[in-house]
Amino acid sequence: MLRIFDDRTGEPVPAAPARRGLTRIEAYASGLDPTALRVLLTADLLVRALELGGTPVWTILTSPHQHAELRAAATALAIRPFEDGRDLASGLGESQAIHVTADPTATVGEGPVMRVAPVHWQTDGQGQQQGQGQWHGEGQGAQTAGRDAGPASAPAPGRTSASRSHPALPALLEDPEAVRLALLSVPRGEPVRLDAAVLDAAAGRLAQWRRAVAGWARRPSRPVPEPVRVRLRSAWEDDLDLPGVLDVLRDVARDPELPDGARFETFAYVDRLLALDLARELGSLG
Structure with a gap:
């Protein structure tokens, strides 16, 4: 539970x-x-x-x-x-x-x-940060106080209204899955520091895992090992411990005793929660 x-x-x-x-x-x-x-x-x-x-x-x-x-x-x-x-x-x-x-x-x-906890966005190579990482537009600063702005229309295709309001936002959303992984890697109650180096490291980890998943997919499928499934669910059912889930994935990727088919099914199973598009490279290997 x-x-x-x-x-x-x-x-x-x-x-x-x-x-x-x-x-x-x-x-x-x-x-x-x-x-x-x-x-x-x-x-x-x-x-x-x-x-x-x-x-x-x-x-x-x-x-x-x-x-x-x-x-x-x-x-x-x-x-x-x-x-x-x-x-x-x-x-x-x-x-x-x-x-x-x-x-x-x-x-x-x-x-x-x-x-x-807040996210701190480092804007330059000298440690300068903007407040709590917040990009304030005109009129910001009001508390939510339970107010719902109601439905809103989506931006036109190919344009993100967020990027028009905040010139720095495209830097974060240029590789949104790397941002997602970087945020998942820190317990939600702890502040996060995001900068180019952190996002590059997350992007590199994603690329590595996607290549591995594509390779494992070429082997016969095997079920997710029960001890692995138990570890995964124990982590995310404990106050959404996503760093714990990522630790399990790292162990699965390194365990020489696990069949490749079981690794593939494990990563596919966990991606239903993480939504990192870990199977993106399927079919790309010659």
Whole structure:
């Protein structure tokens, strides 16, 4: 059973309700910045983990402004779409709400609160950082206070409205899967520092794993070894310990006793949660 640390009570609690029903995940973003992206990613991982456990989920994005930009950035990061309104969930048997936020002063409704630590974006080679890594546009700074900006239209094809508002954002979203992996590599309660070196290292790890997965796919398939499956689920069901999940993948890739077919199935299985497109290179090897 997935358990999360509830910042409201200071105790671990079940993420899925005791009475099986719809769980609403509400992500709170005060503006478009790297920390907001981490909030949206955390909500996405929670959604994926709950769905893997058979719990139906409803997701809402609450923000006072830049709603369309946040949605565009979320799409680039392979984050599942947010619904357009919170009222519909009440008619579907909602039994619990979980709130994901980085703002310690945000006003949220009843239910567990998952707090996300800030992301610091290093802008140059001399250690200079912008605030808490936040890129503030005009009019930013208002708290969410539970306000939902409602539905927003998507940007025109080939253009990301987020990049127009924040010239630095394309640097982060140039390789969104590397950003995703870099954020997954740090416990959500710890601050993250992102810079070119960190993203290059994440991109290199992704390329290495994708080449390996493509090679393993050429061997006969084997099931995910039960001890590996247990380690994986124990990690992500322990407050979404994604660094722990990545450690298991590293061990699987290095274990000389595991058949290649089992490695492939393990990486394919975990990618349902990580959404790193680990099978991208299938068929590319001669």
